[in-house]
Amino acid sequence: MIKLIIFDLDNTLFDTYEQLGMHVLDQMIEKMKSAGLTDEQEKVLREKYVTTGFRTVANMLKLSDELKAIGKSTYENMDLSKITPFDDVKLIKRFSQKKILVTSGTERVQNEKIRILGIAPLFDEIIVDLEGSGNSRMKIFMKLTGAYEVRPKEVLVIGDNAEAEIIAGNNLGMITVQIFRRHFLKGKADYYVKDLHEVKKILDEMS
Numbered sequence: 001m002i003k004l005i006i007f008d009l010d011n012t013l014f015d016t017y018e019q020l021g022m023h024v025l026d027q028m029i030e031k032m033k034s035a036g037l038t039d040e041q042e043k044v045l046r047e048k049y050v051t052t053g054f055r056t057v058a059n060m061l062k063l064s065d066e067l068k069a070i071g072k073s074t075y076e077n078m079d080l081s082k083i084t085p086f087d088d089v090k091l092i093k094r095f096s097q098k099k100i101l102v103t104s105g106t107e108r109v110q111n112e113k114i115r116i117l118g119i120a121p122l123f124d125e126i127i128v129d130l131e132g133s134g135n136s137r138m139k140i141f142m143k144l145t146g147a148y149e150v151r152p153k154e155v156l157v158i159g160d161n162a163e164a165e166i167i168a169g170n171n172l173g174m175i176t177v178q179i180f181r182r183h184f185l186k187g188k189a190d191y192y193v194k195d196l197h198e199v200k201k202i203l204d205e206m207s
């Protein structure tokens, strides 16, 4: 029986790709190109940004401190005011389990997204993973099992990122659900869903 559900935020509870991602990426690239970003780096950034976030790609590409600073300030100053949650997020109220939101990125930006989306009351706890790797996710998930006194098999992890929350959940023996709000890289998960209605069905069948 599932006792605890861990939710990802970006591209899971709201359409980061459509509502923020593409727009801020274009702005970043425009500014970074005039500071020396190469075409090859631009290509990788465009491929990876949406799933991994800026910091991870910037490190992967070994971007200069100047380029990183430009990307970071563009990101931190993006207009968040118009973001809205996916319709099915209201279903979360009906999930009887403990619910934790674990999201990665800049603390201020993630907290601001959560505030504007108005979703904080849906969760028992909200954690911003500042490091944002599969490893840091694993540490957070492990701590949660201790804090809520649940076994890994009693935890369901829902997210879009095969290389972060899904891997972390799999490694710990949790039940993983990869959500495809759009066409993202498919990883190895216990379940694949399009939306939270399908998650509700899985939970109903398991209980």
Ligand SMILES: [Mg+2]
Pocket: 008, 009, 010, 011, 012, 159, 160, 161
């Ligand atoms: Mg995500």
